[in-house]
Amino acid sequence: DQQVKQNSPSLSVQEGRISILNCDYTNSMFDYFLWYKKYPAEGPTFLISISSIKDKNEDGRFTVFLNKSAKHLSLHIVPSQPGDSAVYFCAALYLEYGNKLVFGAGTILRVKS
């Protein structure tokens, strides 16, 4: 199932700089997107979401951008902090087809101090 892809398995960023995590999707019916953060031995923690009717949503240091025509979304973290080091999952759902989340493979973010 390759409907949601996170093509970068890992990303390393210096503390204080911007982290940009990318996600692509193939199913044009997806209309809601979420980012989750996951530490080892814990469950995914919700970070931020965006509806397909928007192109940007911001919450503190986290901003998600959606480009529907490119079927691409990105999560920006500014400024990055060492505590942001985790696995970040992009997930999508098609609201009229139930609420099952389709996840990407995840990107490991390492923020170096």
Next chain:
Amino acid sequence: EPEVTQTPSHQVTQMGQEVILRCVPISNHLYFYWYRQILGQKVEFLVSFYNNEISEKSEIFDDQFSVERPDGSNFTLKIRSTKLEDSAMYFCASRNSGTDTQYFGPGTRLTVL
């Protein structure tokens, strides 16, 4: 802050045995989910549950699996006769009406020997 809880954190069982994984969703949530993540693979949807019945299930969720809300607080996943390939992290999630965001528990690591 309310959170989803899961027990046990780790379950080891012999192939062919029955296991029950338990979840306590966030108290005012009405929609419940099970996902699993096999080591090295994506988080994948198993089943959704609302109003005491299954809303949707994936191909993985065959006759060996069942879910139940035995009382007002617990939500369980039963695997009747475990197979080696059932070894995975199992995550419970819940959602309130009026939102599309699912909140995840810490997971149960199931090891089938």
